[in-house]
Amino acid sequence: MATPNPTTDEAPLRADAARNRERILAAAEAVFIERGADASLEDIAKRAKVGIGTLYRRFPNREALLAATSDDRLIALVDASRAADATRTPDEAIRAYVAALVTHATHYRGLAASLGAVLHSGTPGCHASRGEGQRLLARAQDAGIVRKDVDIDDIVCMVTAISLAIEQDPAAAARVDHRVGLFLDGIGAG
Amino acid sequence: MATPNPTTDEAPLRADAARNRERILAAAEAVFIERGADASLEDIAKRAKVGIGTLYRRFPNREALLAATSDDRLIALVDASRAADATRTPDEAIRAYVAALVTHATHYRGLAASLGAVLHSGTPGCHASRGEGQRLLARAQDAGIVRKDVDIDDIVCMVTAISLAIEQDPAAAARVDHRVGLFLDGIGAG
Protein backbone atom coordinates (compact mmCIF):
# COMPACT_ATOMS: atom_id res chain seq x y z
CA MET A 1 0.00 0.00 0.00
CA ALA A 2 2.24 2.68 -1.28
CA THR A 3 -0.56 5.04 -2.24
CA PRO A 4 -3.30 4.84 0.34
CA ASN A 5 -4.51 8.33 -0.47
CA PRO A 6 -5.64 8.49 -4.10
CA THR A 7 -5.00 12.22 -4.37
CA THR A 8 -1.32 12.04 -3.45
CA ASP A 9 1.38 9.44 -3.86
CA GLU A 10 2.78 9.92 -0.37
CA ALA A 11 2.28 7.64 2.57
CA PRO A 12 -0.11 9.11 5.14
CA LEU A 13 1.49 10.95 8.03
CA ARG A 14 1.66 9.37 11.41
CA ALA A 15 -0.80 10.92 13.84
CA ASP A 16 1.82 12.88 15.80
CA ALA A 17 3.41 14.10 12.60
CA ALA A 18 0.11 15.31 11.21
CA ARG A 19 -0.54 17.21 14.43
CA ASN A 20 2.84 18.85 14.30
CA ARG A 21 2.38 19.72 10.66
CA GLU A 22 -0.77 21.65 11.48
CA ARG A 23 0.92 23.38 14.39
CA ILE A 24 3.77 24.45 12.15
CA LEU A 25 1.40 25.83 9.54
CA ALA A 26 -0.55 27.84 12.10
CA ALA A 27 2.65 29.21 13.59
CA ALA A 28 4.04 30.03 10.15
CA GLU A 29 0.94 31.96 9.13
CA ALA A 30 1.07 33.99 12.34
CA VAL A 31 4.78 34.72 12.14
CA PHE A 32 4.70 35.57 8.43
CA ILE A 33 1.95 38.10 9.10
CA GLU A 34 3.87 39.57 12.01
CA ARG A 35 7.32 39.67 10.46
CA GLY A 36 6.96 39.13 6.73
CA ALA A 37 7.87 36.27 4.42
CA ASP A 38 11.52 36.45 5.40
CA ALA A 39 10.84 35.73 9.06
CA SER A 40 13.14 33.34 10.89
CA LEU A 41 12.17 29.72 10.45
CA GLU A 42 13.54 29.01 13.91
CA ASP A 43 11.02 31.47 15.31
CA ILE A 44 8.28 29.56 13.57
CA ALA A 45 9.52 26.24 14.96
CA LYS A 46 9.72 27.77 18.41
CA ARG A 47 6.19 29.11 18.26
CA ALA A 48 4.94 25.73 17.04
CA LYS A 49 6.82 24.13 19.95
CA VAL A 50 8.67 21.87 17.57
CA GLY A 51 12.35 21.32 16.84
CA ILE A 52 13.83 23.04 13.81
CA GLY A 53 14.64 19.65 12.36
CA THR A 54 10.98 18.73 12.37
CA LEU A 55 10.07 21.84 10.46
CA TYR A 56 12.70 21.13 7.81
CA ARG A 57 11.68 17.50 7.53
CA ARG A 58 8.15 18.52 6.64
CA PHE A 59 8.95 21.65 4.62
CA PRO A 60 12.36 21.37 3.00
CA ASN A 61 12.63 25.08 2.33
CA ARG A 62 10.92 28.39 2.84
CA GLU A 63 9.08 28.23 -0.45
CA ALA A 64 7.41 25.00 0.55
CA LEU A 65 6.24 26.53 3.78
CA LEU A 66 4.96 29.65 2.06
CA ALA A 67 3.11 27.54 -0.46
CA ALA A 68 1.58 25.34 2.21
CA THR A 69 0.36 28.28 4.28
CA SER A 70 -1.17 29.80 1.16
CA ASP A 71 -3.00 26.65 0.28
CA ASP A 72 -6.19 27.04 2.27
CA ARG A 73 -6.68 30.61 1.20
CA LEU A 74 -6.07 29.78 -2.46
CA ILE A 75 -8.65 27.05 -2.34
CA ALA A 76 -11.20 29.34 -0.68
CA LEU A 77 -10.57 31.89 -3.37
CA VAL A 78 -11.12 29.35 -6.12
CA ASP A 79 -14.34 28.15 -4.48
CA ALA A 80 -15.65 31.71 -4.28
CA SER A 81 -14.81 32.30 -7.91
CA ARG A 82 -16.57 29.14 -9.02
CA ALA A 83 -19.60 29.90 -6.89
CA ALA A 84 -20.01 33.36 -8.42
CA ASP A 85 -19.37 32.15 -11.94
CA ALA A 86 -22.94 32.04 -13.19
CA THR A 87 -23.64 35.60 -12.12
CA ARG A 88 -20.70 37.18 -13.94
CA THR A 89 -19.66 37.99 -17.46
CA PRO A 90 -16.31 36.54 -18.55
CA ASP A 91 -14.82 39.99 -18.19
CA GLU A 92 -16.16 40.56 -14.67
CA ALA A 93 -15.13 37.08 -13.61
CA ILE A 94 -11.50 37.39 -14.62
CA ARG A 95 -11.18 40.89 -13.18
CA ALA A 96 -12.59 39.75 -9.86
CA TYR A 97 -10.31 36.73 -9.78
CA VAL A 98 -7.20 38.76 -10.50
CA ALA A 99 -8.15 41.29 -7.82
CA ALA A 100 -8.65 38.42 -5.36
CA LEU A 101 -5.20 37.07 -6.19
CA VAL A 102 -3.70 40.49 -5.52
CA THR A 103 -5.41 40.55 -2.14
CA HIS A 104 -3.89 37.15 -1.41
CA ALA A 105 -0.43 38.16 -2.56
CA THR A 106 -0.46 41.22 -0.30
CA HIS A 107 -1.62 39.32 2.76
CA TYR A 108 1.79 39.86 4.28
CA ARG A 109 5.00 41.57 3.26
CA GLY A 110 7.22 39.56 0.96
CA LEU A 111 4.62 37.15 -0.33
CA ALA A 112 4.22 38.93 -3.65
CA ALA A 113 7.84 38.30 -4.55
CA SER A 114 7.31 34.57 -4.02
CA LEU A 115 3.97 34.32 -5.74
CA GLY A 116 5.40 32.83 -8.90
CA ALA A 117 7.21 30.14 -6.93
CA VAL A 118 4.17 29.44 -4.78
CA LEU A 119 2.03 28.96 -7.86
CA HIS A 120 4.53 26.46 -9.22
CA SER A 121 4.85 24.47 -6.03
CA GLY A 122 2.46 21.70 -6.95
CA THR A 123 0.32 21.87 -3.82
CA PRO A 124 -3.43 21.30 -4.18
CA GLY A 125 -4.19 24.99 -3.76
CA CYS A 126 -1.60 25.88 -6.34
CA HIS A 127 -3.10 23.51 -8.89
CA ALA A 128 -6.60 24.65 -8.11
CA SER A 129 -5.83 28.33 -8.46
CA ARG A 130 -3.89 27.92 -11.67
CA GLY A 131 -6.68 25.76 -12.99
CA GLU A 132 -9.31 28.33 -12.15
CA GLY A 133 -7.21 31.05 -13.74
CA GLN A 134 -6.88 28.99 -16.89
CA ARG A 135 -10.58 28.32 -16.97
CA LEU A 136 -11.46 32.01 -16.66
CA LEU A 137 -8.84 32.92 -19.21
CA ALA A 138 -10.16 30.40 -21.71
CA ARG A 139 -13.67 31.64 -21.12
CA ALA A 140 -12.58 35.22 -21.75
CA GLN A 141 -10.71 34.15 -24.86
CA ASP A 142 -13.69 32.23 -26.18
CA ALA A 143 -15.77 35.33 -25.62
CA GLY A 144 -13.27 37.23 -27.73
CA ILE A 145 -12.29 39.69 -25.04
CA VAL A 146 -8.73 38.46 -24.41
CA ARG A 147 -6.10 37.61 -26.96
CA LYS A 148 -5.34 33.98 -27.66
CA ASP A 149 -1.64 34.30 -26.99
CA VAL A 150 -2.02 35.22 -23.33
CA ASP A 151 -1.42 32.46 -20.83
CA ILE A 152 -1.80 31.97 -17.10
CA ASP A 153 1.80 32.90 -16.39
CA ASP A 154 1.25 36.27 -18.02
CA ILE A 155 -1.54 36.76 -15.52
CA VAL A 156 0.66 35.68 -12.61
CA CYS A 157 3.32 38.21 -13.62
CA MET A 158 0.71 40.91 -13.73
CA VAL A 159 -0.58 40.02 -10.27
CA THR A 160 2.99 39.96 -8.96
CA ALA A 161 3.81 43.37 -10.38
CA ILE A 162 0.64 44.98 -9.03
CA SER A 163 1.24 43.39 -5.64
CA LEU A 164 4.87 44.49 -5.47
CA ALA A 165 3.79 48.03 -6.21
CA ILE A 166 1.35 47.89 -3.30
CA GLU A 167 4.04 46.56 -1.01
CA GLN A 168 6.28 49.49 -1.85
CA ASP A 169 3.53 52.03 -1.56
CA PRO A 170 0.34 50.98 0.21
CA ALA A 171 -1.48 53.88 -1.43
CA ALA A 172 -1.26 51.87 -4.65
CA ALA A 173 -3.84 49.53 -3.18
CA ALA A 174 -6.45 52.06 -4.22
CA ARG A 175 -5.38 51.60 -7.82
CA VAL A 176 -5.65 47.84 -8.04
CA ASP A 177 -8.83 47.83 -10.08
CA HIS A 178 -7.45 50.60 -12.25
CA ARG A 179 -4.30 48.63 -12.99
CA VAL A 180 -6.06 45.35 -13.52
CA GLY A 181 -8.17 47.24 -16.00
CA LEU A 182 -5.14 48.65 -17.79
CA PHE A 183 -3.53 45.27 -18.12
CA LEU A 184 -6.67 43.52 -19.22
CA ASP A 185 -7.42 46.20 -21.75
CA GLY A 186 -3.86 45.73 -22.90
CA ILE A 187 -4.27 42.05 -23.51
CA GLY A 188 -7.75 42.52 -24.89
CA ALA A 189 -8.61 41.37 -28.39
CA GLY A 190 -9.42 44.88 -29.50
CA MET B 1 30.67 75.62 2.64
CA ALA B 2 28.14 73.01 3.47
CA THR B 3 26.93 72.61 -0.10
CA PRO B 4 29.82 72.92 -2.49
CA ASN B 5 28.07 70.88 -5.14
CA PRO B 6 24.85 72.60 -6.20
CA THR B 7 23.20 69.36 -7.32
CA THR B 8 23.58 67.59 -3.98
CA ASP B 9 23.77 68.72 -0.38
CA GLU B 10 26.64 66.40 0.49
CA ALA B 11 30.27 67.39 0.92
CA PRO B 12 32.45 66.17 -1.97
CA LEU B 13 34.25 62.88 -1.45
CA ARG B 14 37.92 62.79 -0.74
CA ALA B 15 39.94 61.57 -3.74
CA ASP B 16 40.65 58.13 -2.32
CA ALA B 17 37.06 57.70 -1.26
CA ALA B 18 35.79 58.62 -4.70
CA ARG B 19 38.14 56.07 -6.23
CA ASN B 20 36.94 53.37 -3.87
CA ARG B 21 33.33 54.27 -4.53
CA GLU B 22 33.86 53.67 -8.23
CA ARG B 23 35.64 50.40 -7.55
CA ILE B 24 32.75 49.23 -5.38
CA LEU B 25 30.23 50.14 -8.06
CA ALA B 26 32.16 48.29 -10.74
CA ALA B 27 32.52 45.23 -8.51
CA ALA B 28 28.84 45.34 -7.55
CA GLU B 29 27.76 45.47 -11.16
CA ALA B 30 29.93 42.47 -12.00
CA VAL B 31 28.87 40.41 -9.00
CA PHE B 32 25.17 41.23 -9.41
CA ILE B 33 25.38 40.05 -13.01
CA GLU B 34 27.15 36.86 -11.95
CA ARG B 35 25.10 35.99 -8.91
CA GLY B 36 21.94 38.09 -8.97
CA ALA B 37 20.68 40.95 -6.86
CA ASP B 38 20.93 38.93 -3.65
CA ALA B 39 24.66 38.33 -3.97
CA SER B 40 26.84 38.56 -0.87
CA LEU B 41 27.96 42.10 -0.12
CA GLU B 42 31.20 40.73 1.31
CA ASP B 43 31.94 39.20 -2.08
CA ILE B 44 31.47 42.60 -3.63
CA ALA B 45 33.78 44.25 -1.12
CA LYS B 46 36.35 41.54 -1.71
CA ARG B 47 36.26 41.96 -5.46
CA ALA B 48 36.57 45.73 -5.06
CA LYS B 49 39.57 45.12 -2.78
CA VAL B 50 37.95 47.16 -0.08
CA GLY B 51 36.94 46.39 3.50
CA ILE B 52 33.33 45.56 4.17
CA GLY B 53 33.12 48.60 6.43
CA THR B 54 34.00 50.86 3.52
CA LEU B 55 31.21 49.43 1.43
CA TYR B 56 28.67 49.95 4.20
CA ARG B 57 29.89 53.46 4.88
CA ARG B 58 29.18 54.44 1.29
CA PHE B 59 26.06 52.35 0.70
CA PRO B 60 24.12 51.78 3.89
CA ASN B 61 22.07 48.90 2.48
CA ARG B 62 21.59 46.73 -0.54
CA GLU B 63 18.91 48.93 -2.08
CA ALA B 64 21.27 51.88 -2.11
CA LEU B 65 23.88 49.82 -3.89
CA LEU B 66 21.38 48.51 -6.42
CA ALA B 67 20.15 52.02 -7.09
CA ALA B 68 23.66 53.39 -7.46
CA THR B 69 24.74 50.68 -9.90
CA SER B 70 21.65 51.41 -11.96
CA ASP B 71 22.30 55.09 -12.06
CA ASP B 72 24.71 55.37 -14.96
CA ARG B 73 22.63 53.12 -17.14
CA LEU B 74 19.44 54.99 -16.31
CA ILE B 75 21.03 58.29 -17.22
CA ALA B 76 22.40 56.89 -20.48
CA LEU B 77 18.95 55.62 -21.28
CA VAL B 78 17.40 59.02 -20.64
CA ASP B 79 20.02 60.76 -22.76
CA ALA B 80 19.38 58.38 -25.63
CA SER B 81 15.67 58.96 -25.36
CA ARG B 82 16.06 62.75 -25.38
CA ALA B 83 18.50 62.62 -28.28
CA ALA B 84 16.10 60.62 -30.41
CA ASP B 85 13.11 62.68 -29.45
CA ALA B 86 12.84 64.85 -32.55
CA THR B 87 12.92 61.84 -34.85
CA ARG B 88 10.07 59.97 -33.18
CA THR B 89 6.34 60.19 -32.89
CA PRO B 90 4.99 60.31 -29.34
CA ASP B 91 3.94 56.70 -29.74
CA GLU B 92 7.30 55.47 -30.98
CA ALA B 93 9.09 57.43 -28.30
CA ILE B 94 7.21 55.96 -25.38
CA ARG B 95 7.39 52.43 -26.77
CA ALA B 96 11.12 52.69 -27.20
CA TYR B 97 11.56 54.10 -23.71
CA VAL B 98 9.51 51.36 -22.07
CA ALA B 99 11.42 48.70 -23.99
CA ALA B 100 14.69 50.28 -22.83
CA LEU B 101 13.51 50.19 -19.22
CA VAL B 102 12.69 46.51 -19.58
CA THR B 103 16.17 45.86 -20.90
CA HIS B 104 17.55 47.66 -17.88
CA ALA B 105 15.34 45.78 -15.42
CA THR B 106 16.42 42.42 -16.82
CA HIS B 107 20.11 43.21 -16.77
CA TYR B 108 20.52 40.70 -13.94
CA ARG B 109 18.33 38.36 -11.94
CA GLY B 110 16.43 39.99 -9.11
CA LEU B 111 16.59 43.54 -10.35
CA ALA B 112 13.06 43.55 -11.74
CA ALA B 113 11.56 42.94 -8.31
CA SER B 114 13.48 45.92 -6.97
CA LEU B 115 12.72 48.22 -9.86
CA GLY B 116 10.01 50.08 -7.99
CA ALA B 117 12.31 50.66 -5.03
CA VAL B 118 15.20 51.71 -7.26
CA LEU B 119 13.00 54.24 -9.01
CA HIS B 120 12.02 55.72 -5.66
CA SER B 121 15.56 55.90 -4.30
CA GLY B 122 16.13 59.57 -5.07
CA THR B 123 19.41 59.14 -6.95
CA PRO B 124 20.03 61.40 -9.95
CA GLY B 125 19.38 58.57 -12.41
CA CYS B 126 16.17 57.72 -10.64
CA HIS B 127 14.90 61.28 -10.89
CA ALA B 128 16.02 61.59 -14.47
CA SER B 129 14.35 58.41 -15.62
CA ARG B 130 11.09 59.12 -13.86
CA GLY B 131 11.16 62.63 -15.29
CA GLU B 132 11.75 61.39 -18.82
CA GLY B 133 8.95 58.86 -18.43
CA GLN B 134 6.60 61.59 -17.29
CA ARG B 135 7.58 63.81 -20.16
CA LEU B 136 6.96 61.09 -22.75
CA LEU B 137 3.73 60.13 -21.08
CA ALA B 138 2.46 63.71 -21.09
CA ARG B 139 3.46 64.07 -24.71
CA ALA B 140 1.56 60.92 -25.62
CA GLN B 141 -1.44 62.05 -23.63
CA ASP B 142 -1.41 65.47 -25.27
CA ALA B 143 -1.32 63.74 -28.63
CA GLY B 144 -4.41 61.84 -27.55
CA ILE B 145 -2.86 58.40 -27.85
CA VAL B 146 -2.70 57.51 -24.15
CA ARG B 147 -5.43 57.74 -21.54
CA LYS B 148 -5.33 60.64 -19.12
CA ASP B 149 -5.65 58.40 -16.05
CA VAL B 150 -2.32 56.63 -16.60
CA ASP B 151 0.64 57.78 -14.54
CA ILE B 152 4.33 57.00 -14.37
CA ASP B 153 3.89 54.42 -11.64
CA ASP B 154 1.45 52.54 -13.83
CA ILE B 155 4.22 52.40 -16.40
CA VAL B 156 6.74 51.19 -13.83
CA CYS B 157 4.30 48.50 -12.77
CA MET B 158 3.95 47.42 -16.36
CA VAL B 159 7.70 47.33 -16.90
CA THR B 160 8.04 45.25 -13.76
CA ALA B 161 5.46 42.76 -14.98
CA ILE B 162 7.12 42.31 -18.35
CA SER B 163 10.56 42.04 -16.75
CA LEU B 164 9.44 39.44 -14.23
CA ALA B 165 8.02 37.39 -17.07
CA ILE B 166 11.39 37.48 -18.79
CA GLU B 167 13.19 36.51 -15.60
CA GLN B 168 11.03 33.45 -15.21
CA ASP B 169 11.32 32.44 -18.81
CA PRO B 170 14.17 33.96 -20.80
CA ALA B 171 12.45 32.96 -24.00
CA ALA B 172 9.99 35.72 -23.22
CA ALA B 173 12.73 38.23 -24.02
CA ALA B 174 11.96 37.73 -27.68
CA ARG B 175 8.47 38.94 -26.99
CA VAL B 176 9.32 42.19 -25.25
CA ASP B 177 8.25 44.46 -28.05
CA HIS B 178 5.16 42.36 -28.51
CA ARG B 179 4.21 42.71 -24.85
CA VAL B 180 5.06 46.37 -24.66
CA GLY B 181 2.80 46.76 -27.63
CA LEU B 182 -0.01 44.87 -25.96
CA PHE B 183 0.05 46.98 -22.86
CA LEU B 184 0.47 50.25 -24.64
CA ASP B 185 -2.49 49.38 -26.79
CA GLY B 186 -4.25 48.82 -23.48
CA ILE B 187 -3.55 52.27 -22.15
CA GLY B 188 -4.38 53.85 -25.47
CA ALA B 189 -7.17 56.38 -25.65
CA GLY B 190 -9.04 54.07 -27.97
Add this chain to the structure above:
DNA sequence: ATAGTAAATGGAGCAATCCTCCACTTATTC
Protein backbone atom coordinates in the same frame (compact mmCIF):
# COMPACT_ATOMS: atom_id res chain seq x y z
C1' DA C 1 0.10 -7.35 25.99
C1' DT C 2 4.40 -6.77 23.81
C1' DA C 3 8.17 -6.89 20.74
C1' DG C 4 9.77 -5.19 16.43
C1' DT C 5 10.37 -1.49 13.20
C1' DA C 6 9.86 2.34 10.59
C1' DA C 7 8.67 7.03 11.21
C1' DA C 8 9.41 11.05 13.58
C1' DT C 9 11.82 14.12 16.68
C1' DG C 10 14.85 17.83 18.49
C1' DG C 11 18.61 20.47 18.89
C1' DA C 12 23.70 20.66 18.68
C1' DG C 13 26.71 22.52 15.49
C1' DC C 14 28.82 24.35 11.27
C1' DA C 15 28.70 27.71 7.61
C1' DA C 16 27.24 31.87 5.57
C1' DT C 17 25.96 36.45 5.87
C1' DC C 18 24.74 40.88 7.81
C1' DC C 19 26.21 44.91 9.97
C1' DT C 20 28.60 47.62 13.75
C1' DC C 21 32.36 49.51 15.84
C1' DC C 22 36.67 51.67 16.51
C1' DA C 23 41.84 51.79 16.47
C1' DC C 24 44.50 53.07 12.82
C1' DT C 25 45.77 55.40 8.26
C1' DT C 26 45.64 59.01 4.76
C1' DA C 27 44.36 63.14 2.15
C1' DT C 28 43.79 67.86 2.59
C1' DT C 29 44.41 72.45 4.49
C1' DC C 30 46.78 76.24 6.49
Add this chain to the structure above:
DNA sequence: GAATAAGTGGAGGATTGCTCCATTTACTAT
Protein backbone atom coordinates in the same frame (compact mmCIF):
# COMPACT_ATOMS: atom_id res chain seq x y z
C1' DG D 1 54.97 69.79 8.16
C1' DA D 2 51.43 69.96 11.82
C1' DA D 3 46.68 69.63 12.60
C1' DT D 4 42.46 67.48 11.67
C1' DA D 5 38.74 65.65 9.51
C1' DA D 6 37.70 61.97 6.44
C1' DG D 7 38.32 57.48 5.37
C1' DT D 8 39.67 52.54 6.07
C1' DG D 9 39.56 47.60 7.14
C1' DG D 10 38.40 43.71 9.30
C1' DA D 11 37.55 41.50 13.81
C1' DG D 12 33.63 39.97 15.93
C1' DG D 13 28.84 39.56 17.70
C1' DA D 14 24.35 38.35 16.11
C1' DT D 15 21.31 36.03 13.23
C1' DT D 16 19.82 32.57 10.30
C1' DG D 17 19.91 28.55 7.26
C1' DC D 18 20.23 23.83 7.02
C1' DT D 19 22.23 19.03 8.11
C1' DC D 20 22.84 15.14 10.76
C1' DC D 21 21.98 11.48 13.80
C1' DA D 22 21.24 9.50 18.55
C1' DT D 23 17.04 9.06 20.72
C1' DT D 24 12.02 8.66 21.19
C1' DT D 25 7.39 7.39 19.69
C1' DA D 26 3.48 5.56 17.18
C1' DC D 27 1.86 1.77 14.68
C1' DT D 28 1.55 -3.38 13.49
C1' DA D 29 1.68 -8.21 13.79
C1' DT D 30 1.60 -11.84 16.70
